Amino acid sequence: MIEGVQIKQLKPNVDERGYLMELIRGSDEFFTKFGQCYVSLNYPGVVRAWHYHKKQEDYFVVVQGTCKIGLYDMREGSRTSGQAEAHYLGTGNNIVLRIPIGWDSPDIPFNWEIEYK
Numbered sequence: 001m002i003e004g005v006q007i008k009q010l011k012p013n014v015d016e017r018g019y020l021m022e023l024i025r026g027s028d029e030f031f032t033k034f035g036q037c038y039v040s041l042n043y044p045g046v047v048r049a050w051h052y053h054k055k056q057e058d059y060f061v062v063v064q065g066t067c068k069i070g071l072y073d074m075r076e077g078s079r080t081s082g083q084a085e086a087h088y089l090g091t092g093n094n095i096v097l098r099i100p101i102g103w104d105s106p107d108i109p110f111n112w113e114i115e116y117k
Contacts, residue, residue: 001080001085002071002073002078002080002083002085003073003075003078003079003080003100004078004098004099004100005071005085005097005098005099005100006030006097006098007087007095007096007097007098008024008028008030008095008096008098009094009095010022010023010061010094010095010096011094012094021094023059023061023096024059024096030096030098031059031098032057033056035055035056035057036056042067055101056101057098057099057100057101058097058098058099059096059097059098059099060089060096060097060099061089061095061096061097062089062090062091063090064090064091065090065091066088066089066090066091066092066093067088067089067090068086068087068088069086069087069088069089069097069099070084070085070086071084071085071086071087071099072084075102
Protein backbone atom coordinates (compact mmCIF):
# COMPACT_ATOMS: atom_id res chain seq x y z
CA MET A 1 0.00 0.00 0.00
CA ILE A 2 1.20 3.52 -0.75
CA GLU A 3 2.91 5.15 2.22
CA GLY A 4 0.43 7.13 4.33
CA VAL A 5 -2.70 5.63 2.77
CA GLN A 6 -4.88 4.01 5.42
CA ILE A 7 -8.18 2.12 5.45
CA LYS A 8 -10.81 1.96 8.17
CA GLN A 9 -13.36 -0.84 7.80
CA LEU A 10 -16.89 0.43 8.50
CA LYS A 11 -19.60 -1.55 10.26
CA PRO A 12 -23.28 -0.89 9.62
CA ASN A 13 -25.39 -1.19 12.78
CA VAL A 14 -28.60 -2.66 11.41
CA ASP A 15 -32.06 -2.80 12.96
CA GLU A 16 -35.67 -2.71 11.76
CA ARG A 17 -35.36 0.99 10.84
CA GLY A 18 -32.39 0.57 8.50
CA TYR A 19 -28.78 1.11 9.52
CA LEU A 20 -26.43 3.63 11.07
CA MET A 21 -22.75 3.55 10.12
CA GLU A 22 -20.17 5.66 11.90
CA LEU A 23 -17.59 7.08 9.47
CA ILE A 24 -14.91 8.91 11.47
CA ARG A 25 -14.33 9.64 15.15
CA GLY A 26 -11.92 12.19 16.53
CA SER A 27 -10.28 9.34 18.42
CA ASP A 28 -9.57 7.24 15.27
CA GLU A 29 -5.83 6.55 14.99
CA PHE A 30 -5.70 7.71 11.36
CA PHE A 31 -7.62 10.97 11.92
CA THR A 32 -5.52 14.12 12.35
CA LYS A 33 -7.87 17.11 12.18
CA PHE A 34 -10.98 18.37 10.45
CA GLY A 35 -10.40 20.18 7.16
CA GLN A 36 -13.60 20.06 5.10
CA CYS A 37 -16.62 17.89 4.44
CA TYR A 38 -18.47 17.59 1.15
CA VAL A 39 -20.78 15.33 -0.85
CA SER A 40 -20.24 14.58 -4.53
CA LEU A 41 -22.70 12.95 -6.94
CA ASN A 42 -21.03 11.34 -9.96
CA TYR A 43 -22.96 10.33 -13.06
CA PRO A 44 -22.07 7.05 -14.78
CA GLY A 45 -18.93 7.42 -16.91
CA VAL A 46 -17.70 10.55 -15.11
CA VAL A 47 -14.03 10.71 -14.13
CA ARG A 48 -12.91 12.98 -11.32
CA ALA A 49 -9.22 12.73 -10.80
CA TRP A 50 -5.96 14.01 -9.41
CA HIS A 51 -6.49 16.76 -6.96
CA TYR A 52 -4.16 17.95 -4.28
CA HIS A 53 -4.11 19.35 -0.76
CA LYS A 54 -1.01 20.97 0.66
CA LYS A 55 -2.38 21.19 4.21
CA GLN A 56 -4.87 18.38 4.79
CA GLU A 57 -5.57 14.72 4.23
CA ASP A 58 -8.56 13.41 2.29
CA TYR A 59 -10.98 10.91 3.78
CA PHE A 60 -13.10 9.22 1.08
CA VAL A 61 -16.34 7.34 1.76
CA VAL A 62 -18.82 6.18 -0.90
CA VAL A 63 -22.35 5.99 0.52
CA GLN A 64 -24.18 4.66 -2.56
CA GLY A 65 -22.90 2.69 -5.53
CA THR A 66 -19.25 1.88 -6.09
CA CYS A 67 -16.30 4.09 -6.96
CA LYS A 68 -12.78 3.24 -8.08
CA ILE A 69 -10.18 5.52 -6.45
CA GLY A 70 -6.85 5.55 -8.27
CA LEU A 71 -3.76 6.73 -6.41
CA TYR A 72 -0.26 7.49 -7.71
CA ASP A 73 2.57 8.48 -5.37
CA MET A 74 4.61 11.37 -6.88
CA ARG A 75 6.07 12.50 -3.56
CA GLU A 76 9.84 12.81 -3.58
CA GLY A 77 11.38 10.90 -0.70
CA SER A 78 8.39 8.63 -0.19
CA ARG A 79 9.36 4.96 0.07
CA THR A 80 6.49 4.21 -2.37
CA SER A 81 7.26 6.98 -4.88
CA GLY A 82 6.20 5.91 -8.37
CA GLN A 83 3.74 3.31 -7.08
CA ALA A 84 0.14 3.25 -8.35
CA GLU A 85 -2.84 1.47 -6.79
CA ALA A 86 -6.63 1.36 -6.95
CA HIS A 87 -9.22 1.03 -4.20
CA TYR A 88 -12.89 0.17 -4.70
CA LEU A 89 -15.21 1.86 -2.21
CA GLY A 90 -18.93 1.61 -1.67
CA THR A 91 -21.55 -1.11 -1.80
CA GLY A 92 -20.00 -4.32 -0.52
CA ASN A 93 -16.81 -2.57 0.65
CA ASN A 94 -17.76 0.04 3.22
CA ILE A 95 -14.49 1.74 4.14
CA VAL A 96 -12.97 5.13 4.82
CA LEU A 97 -9.93 5.68 2.61
CA ARG A 98 -7.41 8.15 4.08
CA ILE A 99 -5.17 9.81 1.51
CA PRO A 100 -2.18 11.76 2.86
CA ILE A 101 -1.13 15.32 2.06
CA GLY A 102 0.78 15.98 -1.15
CA TRP A 103 -0.90 14.36 -4.15
CA ASP A 104 -0.88 15.95 -7.61
CA SER A 105 1.31 16.38 -10.66
CA PRO A 106 0.92 17.12 -14.37
CA ASP A 107 3.30 14.17 -14.91
CA ILE A 108 0.76 11.58 -13.75
CA PRO A 109 0.32 9.04 -16.57
CA PHE A 110 -3.47 9.02 -16.88
CA ASN A 111 -5.94 8.89 -19.78
CA TRP A 112 -8.40 11.74 -19.12
CA GLU A 113 -10.94 10.60 -21.74
CA ILE A 114 -14.26 9.26 -20.41
CA GLU A 115 -14.51 5.56 -21.26
CA TYR A 116 -17.99 4.06 -21.53
CA LYS A 117 -17.97 0.40 -20.61
